[in-house]
Amino acid sequence: MQYPQxxxxxxAVSDDDEIDLLALFGTLIDHKWLIAxxxxxxxxxGAAYAVLSxxxxxxxxxxxxxxxxxxxxxxxxxxxxxxxxxxxxxxxIQLLTxxxxxxxxxxxxxxxxxxxxxxxxxxxxxLQRRYTPEHEGDVATPLLGMSHxxxxxxxxxxxxxxxxxxxxxxxxKLIAGKKGRFTLFDDDDxxxxxxxxxxxxEHNGVKLQVEALNANPGTRFTVVRERRLSATLDYQQAxxxxxxxxxxxxxxxxxxxxxxxxxxxxxxxxxxxxxxxNVERASAEAASSLDFLRGQLPEVRHxxxxxxxxxxxxxxxxxxxxxxxxxxxxxxxxxxxxxNISQLKLQQAEMDHKFTRQHPAYQALMRQIGELxxxxxxxxxxxxxxxxxxxxLLRLTRDVQVSTDIYTQMLNKAQELDVMRxxxxxxxxxxxxADVDVTLPVKPKKMLIVAIATLLGxxxxxxxxxxxxxxxxxxxxxxxxxxxxxxxxxxIPYSALQQSEERQRNKENKKHNGSFNxxxxxxxxxxxxxxxESLRSLRTSLHFAMLESxxxxxxxxxxxxxxxxxxxxxNLAAIIAQAGQKVLLIDVDxxxxxxHKVMGVREQPGLSDLLIRRCEFxxxxxxxxxxNLSVITRGQIPPNPSELLMHPNFTDLLESASNQYDLVIxxxxxxxxxxxxxxxxxxxxxxLIVIRFGQNARREIELxxxxxxxxxxxxxxxxxxxxxxxxxxxxxNGVNSSYQYEYLSDKN
Numbered sequence: 001m002q003y004p005q006x007x008x009x010x011x012a013v014s015d016d017d018e019i020d021l022l023a024l025f026g027t028l029i030d031h032k033w034l035i036a037x038x039x040x041x042x043x044x045x046g047a048a049y050a051v052l053s054x055x056x057x058x059x060x061x062x063x064x065x066x067x068x069x070x071x072x073x074x075x076x077x078x079x080x081x082x083x084x085x086x087x088x089x090x091x092x093i094q095l096l097t098x099x100x101x102x103x104x105x106x107x108x109x110x111x112x113x114x115x116x117x118x119x120x121x122x123x124x125x126x127l128q129r130r131y132t133p134e135h136e137g138d139v140a141t142p143l144l145g146m147s148h149x150x151x152x153x154x155x156x157x158x159x160x161x162x163x164x165x166x167x168x169x170x171x172x173k174l175i176a177g178k179k180g181r182f183t184l185f186d187d188d189d190x191x192x193x194x195x196x197x198x199x200x201x202e203h204n205g206v207k208l209q210v211e212a213l214n215a216n217p218g219t220r221f222t223v224v225r226e227r228r229l230s231a232t233l234d235y236q237q238a239x240x241x242x243x244x245x246x247x248x249x250x251x252x253x254x255x256x257x258x259x260x261x262x263x264x265x266x267x268x269x270x271x272x273x274x275x276x277x278n279v280e281r282a283s284a285e286a287a288s289s290l291d292f293l294r295g296q297l298p299e300v301r302h303x304x305x306x307x308x309x310x311x312x313x314x315x316x317x318x319x320x321x322x323x324x325x326x327x328x329x330x331x332x333x334x335x336x337x338x339x340n341i342s343q344l345k346l347q348q349a350e351m352d353h354k355f356t357r358q359h360p361a362y363q364a365l366m367r368q369i370g371e372l373x374x375x376x377x378x379x380x381x382x383x384x385x386x387x388x389x390x391x392x393l394l395r396l397t398r399d400v401q402v403s404t405d406i407y408t409q410m411l412n413k414a415q416e417l418d419v420m421r422x423x424x425x426x427x428x429x430x431x432x433x434a435d436v437d438v439t440l441p442v443k444p445k446k447m448l449i450v451a452i453a454t455l456l457g458x459x460x461x462x463x464x465x466x467x468x469x470x471x472x473x474x475x476x477x478x479x480x481x482x483x484x485x486x487x488x489x490x491x492i493p494y495s496a497l498q499q500s501e502e503r504q505r506n507k508e509n510k511k512h513n514g515s516f517n518x519x520x521x522x523x524x525x526x527x528x529x530x531x532x533e534s535l536r537s538l539r540t541s542l543h544f545a546m547l548e549s550x551x552x553x554x555x556x557x558x559x560x561x562x563x564x565x566x567x568x569x570x571n572l573a574a575i576i577a578q579a580g581q582k583v584l585l586i587d588v589d590x591x592x593x594x595x596h597k598v599m600g601v602r603e604q605p606g607l608s609d610l611l612i613r614r615c616e617f618x619x620x621x622x623x624x625x626x627x628n629l630s631v632i633t634r635g636q637i638p639p640n641p642s643e644l645l646m647h648p649n650f651t652d653l654l655e656s657a658s659n660q661y662d663l664v665i666x667x668x669x670x671x672x673x674x675x676x677x678x679x680x681x682x683x684x685x686x687x688l689i690v691i692r693f694g695q696n697a698r699r700e701i702e703l704x705x706x707x708x709x710x711x712x713x714x715x716x717x718x719x720x721x722x723x724x725x726x727x728x729x730x731x732x733n734g735v736n737s738s739y740q741y742e743y744l745s746d747k748n
Contacts (some may be wrong), residue, residue, distance in 0.1 A: 021210045024466070031465045038461035039454060046453020047446075052126045055441030056256050059263035061271050062432035065249040089243040089251060092428065096241055096251065096274050103232045105269035112231035117150030118220035128152045139146065139216055147218040148175075155214040156221050158451045160200070162207040172223045176215040179410065184208055250431070256443070257735050260436045267434035300406055307403045337372055339405045344369045346410075362378075473697035478692070478720050479690060484701055487717035489545070489688065490538035492568065494724045495531040498522050499542045521598070523578075524626065532722040535568070535575050538719065542686070545716055549685030551658050555666040556688050556719070557677035559700040561592075564721040567650035569667040570598045577629035581662040587634045588680055589669045590641040596633035599624045606635025611644040611655060617656050630661070645679045654683050671704050681713035689715065693722040 028035065060189075095101065106112055117723045119125050131140045133150020140152035156174070162173075173185040180197035184206065193208050195201025215221075238257075244250040253271065257263035348365055355362045397735075429513060440642070461718040475481060478488040501522075523532050542554065558565050566589075585594035596603045601622040605615040610632070621630050623638075636643055657664045666684055668677040681687045689704055701718075708715045 027469050028462060028465060035458070035461040035465060037462065039457040042457020042460065043450060043454040046450045046457075049453070050444050050446035050449040052123060053444045054125050054129065054258045056258060056443035057260040057263055057436050057438060058442045059255050059257070059267040059434050059436040060432075061253045061267050061434040062244075063096075063251045063253065063271060063274070063431065064429055064431050064475070065089055065251060066427040067249070089249055093241050093243070093251065095277070096253070097236055097239055099229075099232050099236070101273050102235050102270060102278060103228065104273045105266065106228060106235065108269050108273070108713075109265055110158070110267065111235065112226045112228050113158050114222075114224040114226060115156050115158065116222045117154050117156070117215075118148060118222065120149045120151075124149060124151075128154075137214060139214060142216055147216045148220050150163070150215065150219055150221075153214070154216075154219055154221075155212055157211040157213075158208070158209060158223070159211040160209040161223070161225050164205045167206070167225065167232065169226055170225060172225070174221045174223050176213055176217055176219045176221070178217045180213060182210060183212060235266065235270075238266075253434075260438045264434050264436050271430055271434060275428055275430060282380075294557055300403065300410060300729050303403050326555065337375055341369060341372050342406050343409070344372070360407065380392050405446065472694065473699070474695060475691065475695040475698060475701070476694050478723075480698065481701065481718050481720060484698070485706065486689075486701070486705065486715065488720050489541045489717045490534050491720040491723045492534045492538075493530045493565075494693070494722045495522060495526075495529055496533065497526050497529050498567070501525075520570055521626070522567075522573050523574040532571065532575065535572050538572060539579065540575050546686050552662060552684040553654060553658060553664045553684040553685045554688070555664060555668055555677065555681050555684035556690060557668045557681070558690040558692075559669050559672050559696050559704040560670050560692075561673060563670075563695060565670075565690045566593070566595055567596060568666055568690055568719060568721060569665055570595060573629055573663075573665050574626045576663055577626050581628060582660075583629050583663045583665065583666050584657050584661040585629065585631045586657070586667065587632065588645070588666050588676060590634045590644070590676075591669060591674070593634035593667065595631060595667060599631045601631055601633060603633050604635050606633035607653075608635035608638045608641070608644060610635065610639075611647060611649045613649065615655065642675055642679060645676055651683060671707055672700065678707060678711040678713065681708060681711065687713055687715050688717055688719055690719045690721050693720065693724060695722075 033492070067216055117128070119128060127143075128140075128150060129152075133139075133153050142149065142151055156176075163170075167186060171187050173187075175183050175185070177183060181194070181594055182197070183194045184192045193201045193203040195205045195208060195210065197210045197213045200207065202208075235255075238255055240254045242252050244252055253267060254272075255263045255267045257266070291533055344365060348362075348369070351359075351362050351365065357363075471569040478491055483486050523535065524530055526532065546552065546554065556565055556569050566587075569585060573583045577583045583601070585595065588607065590608050596606070599622075601624060605620050607620070609615045610617065610620040620632050620635070622633070623630055644650065654664065668680050671689075673679040687708065689701075689708075691701060705715055
């Protein structure tokens, strides 16, 4: 009677996307501890970074930009609107962040000299920030004598540093000496200059004057002399300027820095330089207008004198000094028009230097002049109706009054501009001077960093698990084995007890110079373990499977090493022997077999000794601590194991063993590694292979079965070893197909 082979099952087909998603969810649950560990690691790294990173402080200031008044004398409010004198914020922001303003702040604070103390890696910055001196000027004691690092309280201020172009933007090293001495080295450790604090030191084209130095002797500082333009551009990027509200004229300035005092000084310097430049610009505009007026005053004065002389001469000739009331009214209107036109023409002369003739403001000015000229023409027609004497008198009187009014106004404007030039205040002012909150750094945002690090760790962990799942081709379901045409005789669950015993024994082996003493037999020490119960099920299945075989020999092999063949052979042999059958266990792996250590017997004499007739059969067979179980070990390692197995002596050995024992179990090497299993399988009535859960791929199993078939060996089936409980199968199928239930007897 042959053991009925299980029919090949069709591959499971996913009906919908929900099943696949549940399977992925099960995979994540199976690796929950790996995911939790990686996530926790990222979270700890994020927390460490948030704690150890230097805090960044923000200095802020507020500046008001007032609406700019017209610089042209006599310019009306309407004309100011036409010139676009609304909020000046956009223009002022560009001026505020210009190289002209920031460059002066760089020069004033010597920001082109960068000084950084040498800190211990990772934690040096943290320790330096945490140091609190008991007295002013105290410096932290170096840890473990490492005085070349700065540990807290160190001060280095440089008043002057000039270096050749070749050393610009190079990392120079300054080492503090005793009693205020110091030495400056280049990046190749060549001495550049030596000096004393407060004194100018000059050598090798380097000029250095240290203003203050407070550090332990040997402490190192990195000094960089940057180019002025580079430093200016850096602070252009560091300065943030924005307008508060639309066209409010209120500008908010901010600078971020690790050192709050430096951020405060930088922002104050930039604000003050900007206000000073604005005042100078306003003074320059007033001076320019004043120069223009002073250039026009002599001409207007000359015209006034000519007009007065002409009027006096006419009155003397005509012997008439009075004009009628009607003529007086016309005169007042004409004088007013002429005065306005003259003022507008002065504005035109000023605007010729600032705008093109197509500018809207210039065009509007010309329209006003045209309108007034039109009215002037109308009045001229009325004047023509007057008597000739009145006409001449009106004309001359008009010239005198117009010239007088213009000259008087220009004198007044010149005096106003002179006062403005002398006391110019500009159109900007500092509302809030620079200040910084040292209790609340703006960076790093610790909680945000920890949260991002945790989420990143979770993402990486999940991605790693899913990637491993995609790359892992090991079979994890017995159905996949049966689909290859191999019945699964038993699914042996992963034994945590066996793993624990092996770890304990490995620790003991390391203590004894690496000696190898495998863990005791699980079937003997833990007979109720789930793995042992599965082996008992295998024993029952084998009883029926071997009824029709030609002999009582069972060969157990596998595709690859480290899949648990020896574990299954040893424990299966013990279980069958406990049932009352005489069992002989033969270690056919003459290369790396270790059943002699598992069973606690001698290594020699063994199989190799028996095959070369170095000993007799009875001498090679050794009894074990399990009743009815005997073992033949591998013996001395031979140079030609495969040739020994092909010798007739091996056939004679198997015949003798079959006659004396109820069952002969042959533990062979992996088939894909060596050919020993193919040689032994020809002389064994029943052949099984062991497949490791999650380790052996489908391709390996197919190749192993094909090798056996090519050698004329009938492969009965497979033993699925090391099966782990996975949530993946539960969420995929509703229940794990290889799930094992524990059913123990009651204890009194």
